[in-house]
Amino acid sequence: MxxxxxxxxxxxxxxxxxxxxxxxxxxxxxxxxxxxxxxxxxxKTNITNVRVVTRNDADTPFVRTVLDVTGPVQPRFAIDKSGYNIVVTIPNTNLSRSINPRPQVNQNVISRLELGNKGPHAEVRIRVPKAVNTKDLKVFTLDGNARQKISNRVVIDVNDKSGKVQQWSHWHDSKDSISKPFSESIKKDFKGRKPFAGPGRGDMIWPVKGVITSPFGYRIHPIYGRQILHSGMDIGVDYGTPVKAAMGGVVVEADWISGYGNAVVIDHGNGMTTLYGHNERLNVITGQTVKQGDIIAYAGSTGNSTGPHVHFEIRVNGEAVDPALYL
Ligand SMILES: [Zn+2]
Structure with a gap:
């Protein structure tokens, strides 16, 4: 040749x-x-879309701003001298003209959200009560996936103004998982509860060792007064804790899933799947075969979550079941 x-x-x-x-x-x-x-x-990277997720109850107010960007960026943030403005700068990035520079926001948390271009950089200015400090802020990026048409993202989270973010006060917004935040009194019931071994068949292992901060099941929502399902079990752990496959199988999803953040879904056959949500980063790709105990992700607080934990969900023929029964 x-x-x-x-x-x-x-x-x-x-x-x-x-x-x-x-x-x-x-x-x-x-x-x-x-x-x-x-x-x-x-x-020059472009910001092509902006989404603002707000939580409207005053219990733990929360605003999440997600920017779709056309490539990897390194945002930085600071609170300005006045103490009232969070300024997120995204170097060498341009805000597309089609974007509304003043999206609607949850007034419980922030009074104004403004996007714009400042010289070669894009800038997001968020007006907050003075009590908000850097502990209430989280700015991070998520990788895109061209094949699945998911763009790179910048996520800006502003949590409650008291800064007392509770790790168990998370909720999900995906269609089939409609868990909502529980009241303080209900949360207390589960605070500090130790993991328990269910009357299981012993064919699954715990994805992480930690405290159950919210178990599976129906609860009466304290504000709406109706039954809602928490479709999995929340296990509180530190950021970066390795998350293990509860059972061997094939990874059928390893990406951002609305509400669940960076999530992994493993198909174990016989109609059984497991889901591991809110991870900081993933360690597997879709289509990969995993053995029981393989590290599939590292725990975090992505998606609708306000503190590091693993949302562990088991589905049998698509229906969520209590993970405690299988562990
Ligand atoms: Zn959960």
């Missing part, structure tokens, strides 16, 4: 003298211009 290519090259080289005069010079001029044009166009 190499020999053939060499021959072709030599054969053409003999005819080059004509092209040199008429073709090569224009090419050099174009080539010298191109890198400038490319670098200016490609180096």
């Amino acid at each position: 190499c020999y053939n290519r060499g021959v072709e090259f030599i054969a053409h080289k003999g005819e080059d003298s004509v092209y040199k005069k008429f073709l090569i010079w224009p090419l050099i001029v174009v080539a010298s211009l191109l890198p400038v044009g490319i670098s200016q166009g490609a180096s």
Whole structure:
């Protein structure tokens, strides 16, 4: 193969003298211009969409701003001198004109959210009560997935103004998992509860060791007064705790899932799947085969969560069941 290519090259080289005069010079001029044009166009990341998730009860007010960006970015944030403005700067990034620069927000938490361009950077300004400090803030990025048409994202979380964010006060907004935050009194019932071994078959292992901060099951919502299902079990752990596959199987989902944040779903066959939600980062990809105990993710607080924990869910033929029965 190499020999053939060499021959072709030599054969053409003999005819080059004509092209040199008429073709090569224009090419050099174009080539010298191109890198400038490319670098200016490609180096600037665009913000193409903004979503604001707000929580309207005053219990633990929360506002999450998600920016879709066209490439990886490194945002930084600070509270300005006045103490009233969180300023998130996204270097070398441009806010698309189609974006509403003043989206609606939850007035319990922040009074104004403004997006704009400042020189070469995009800037997000969030007006907050003075009591909000950097502990109430979390700014992080999420990788995109071109194949699944998921863009890179910047996430800006502003939590309750008291800064007393409770790790068990999370909720889910996906269609089939409608757990809502519990009242303080109900939360207390589960605070500090130790993991228990259910009357299980012993064929699953705990994905993490930790305290159950919210068990599976129906609860009467303290505000709405109706029964709602918490479709999994919440296990409180530190950021970065390795999350293990409860059972061997095939990863059928390893991506951002609305409400669950960075999540992994494993299909174990026989209609049984497990889900591990709110991870900081994932350690597997869709389609991968995993053994029981393999590290599939590292715990975090992504999705609708206000503190690090693993939301562990087991489904049998699509129906959520109590994980405690299988552990
Ligand atoms: Zn949960």
